[in-house]
Amino acid sequence: MTWHPHLWHPTTQVATSPAPLRVQSARGSELELDDGRRLIDAISSWWVTLHGHAEPAIAAAVARQAQQLEQVIFANFSHEPAEQLATRLSALTGLQRLFFSDNGSTAVEVALKIAWQWWRNQNSERRQLIAFEGAYHGDTVGTMALGDRSLFTAAYEPLLFDVARVAWPHSHWGDDSVEPREQQALGQLELALETPTAAVIFEPLIQGASGMRVVRPAFLRAVAERVQAAGALLIADEVFTGFGRTGALFACQKAGIQPDLMALSKGLTGGFLPMGATMASERLYQGFISEKPSDTFFHGHSFTANPLGCAAALASLDLLQQNPERFEGFEQRHTPLLEQLSRQPRVLRPRCLGTMAAFELDAGENSYLNPIGKQIQRQCLEHGVYLRPLGNVVYLLPPLGSSDEQLQQCYQALEQAIVALG
Numbered sequence: 510m511t512w513h514p515h516l517w518h519p520t521t522q523v524a525t526s527p528a529p530l531r532v533q534s535a536r537g538s539e540l541e542l543d544d545g546r547r548l549i550d551a552i553s554s555w556w557v558t559l560h561g562h563a564e565p566a567i568a569a570a571v572a573r574q575a576q577q578l579e580q581v582i583f584a585n586f587s588h589e590p591a592e593q594l595a596t597r598l599s600a601l602t603g604l605q606r607l608f609f610s611d612n613g614s615t616a617v618e619v620a621l622k623i624a625w626q627w628w629r630n631q632n633s634e635r636r637q638l639i640a641f642e643g644a645y646h647g648d649t650v651g652t653m654a655l656g657d658r659s660l661f662t663a664a665y666e667p668l669l670f671d672v673a674r675v676a677w678p679h680s681h682w683g684d685d686s687v688e689p690r691e692q693q694a695l696g697q698l699e700l701a702l703e704t705p706t707a708a709v710i711f712e713p714l715i716q717g718a719s720g721m722r723v724v725r726p727a728f729l730r731a732v733a734e735r736v737q738a739a740g741a742l743l744i745a746d747e748v749f750t751g752f753g754r755t756g757a758l759f760a761c762q763k764a765g766i767q768p769d770l771m772a773l774s775k776g777l778t779g780g781f782l783p784m785g786a787t788m789a790s791e792r793l794y795q796g797f798i799s800e801k802p803s804d805t806f807f808h809g810h811s812f813t814a815n816p817l818g819c820a821a822a823l824a825s826l827d828l829l830q831q832n833p834e835r836f837e838g839f840e841q842r843h844t845p846l847l848e849q850l851s852r853q854p855r856v857l858r859p860r861c862l863g864t865m866a867a868f869e870l871d872a873g874e875n876s877y878l879n880p881i882g883k884q885i886q887r888q889c890l891e892h893g894v895y896l897r898p899l900g901n902v903v904y905l906l907p908p909l910g911s912s913d914e915q916l917q918q919c920y921q922a923l924e925q926a927i928v929a930l931g
């Protein structure tokens with residue numbers, strides 16, 4: 510395996526990483542490599558592959574759409590796949606307007622800009638933004654600013670605007686210390702909300718990138734109540750959690766909250782095509798309708814509402830709605846296997862939410878740079894399973910279509926890798 514002379518891979522330090530594995534094809538939960546090896550994609554290729562790779566119904570919908578209308582400028586024009594998708598997502602999220610973009614970062618960036626300008630259009634003085642400790646909202650400059658400061662953002666620190674930061678009281682199986690931490694976080698939020706606040710952004714139920722950090726639904730309800738009582742806008746970043754990942758179609762529904770804005774991407778097209786969607790309430794939309802040119806939302810991407818992405822998203826939604834038991838029942842499939850794995854003395858703080866199961870390895874520092882993650886990754890590859898731990902946080906997030914045998918193979922590989930650590 511060698512590095513290609515003309516490629517630059519994401520989040521990769523070439524000096525210390527092995528060259529990438531070359532993939533020839535993929536089907537269902539499996540990747541097929543050039544050398545003939547097959548690997549279970551146990552993290553759904555950065556959480557995007559929702560049903561499975563090359564899902565036939567989505568592939569067929571994209572192929573059909575490609576022969577009819579592959580792309581058209583979305584200012585001055587509209588089309589059926591975009592309109593259908595907007596209608597369906599509006600009904601499913603309770604948010605009446607859909608603004609398209611290209612990925613998760615831009616979906617969040619759009620939510621931020623809508624929230625910010627909505628207040629400005631009303632000549633409001635609300636300027637504060639509130640986000641949570643450990644938050645990750647994307648890699649653009651605006652979304653890095655919303656996210657917590659980390660190794661990923663350090664180089665850009667002077668470019669990042671300030672936000673007020675509130676603790677994230679994450680929990681795990683058998684946690685008996687969560688209530689006072691939740692109360693403390695709510696106290697911090699109340700204090701922050703005393704400053705006129707434009708918006709509060711959060712990842713509903715689980716922060717993914719900072720280590721699969723799960724909070725209780727009641728905490729999110731208490732957050733939403735306080736934010737709404739203070740008149741600030743509530744932005745749910747469902748880029749990771751949307752489309753069944755937490756066991757409900759959207760994590761906000763599972764938590765019983767209704768945000769003003771919702772950012773979607775990743776599973777939106779079933780993992781086939783890059784697309785972002787920002788859902789906004791009608792109240793926000795109306796705040797941009799005016800005779801004044803400066804009230805316009807001056808934001809647009811070349812590929813806005815790409816018809817192929819819309820067709821993939823519609824086909825993916827069909828699959829989700831026809832087979833809700835696939836996401837609703839996934840947590841029950843993880844639970845006994847994670848319980849069994851948790852008997853390993855090195856496995857700490859196990860937690861499970863929908864299609865996601867995670868734990869920490871007792872191996873020194875709790876950090877993204879903890880080398881144990883790479884050790885586990887190497888070992889699991891030998892057992893035919895692809896994982897990408899976040900330092901010492903190890904997690905599984907397989908596609909919905911994974912078979913029981915494939916899920917068992919993932920846990921067996923993990924158990925063997927952990928035992929091999931000694």
Ligand SMILES: Cc1ncc(COP(=O)(O)O)c(C=O)c1O
Pocket residue numbers: 612613614615617645646647648712717718746747748749774775
């Ligand atoms: C919660 C959340 N928001 C935003 C993003 C950014 O999405 P993208 O990588 O598609 O830009 C991610 C990516 O992992 C995410 O998990």
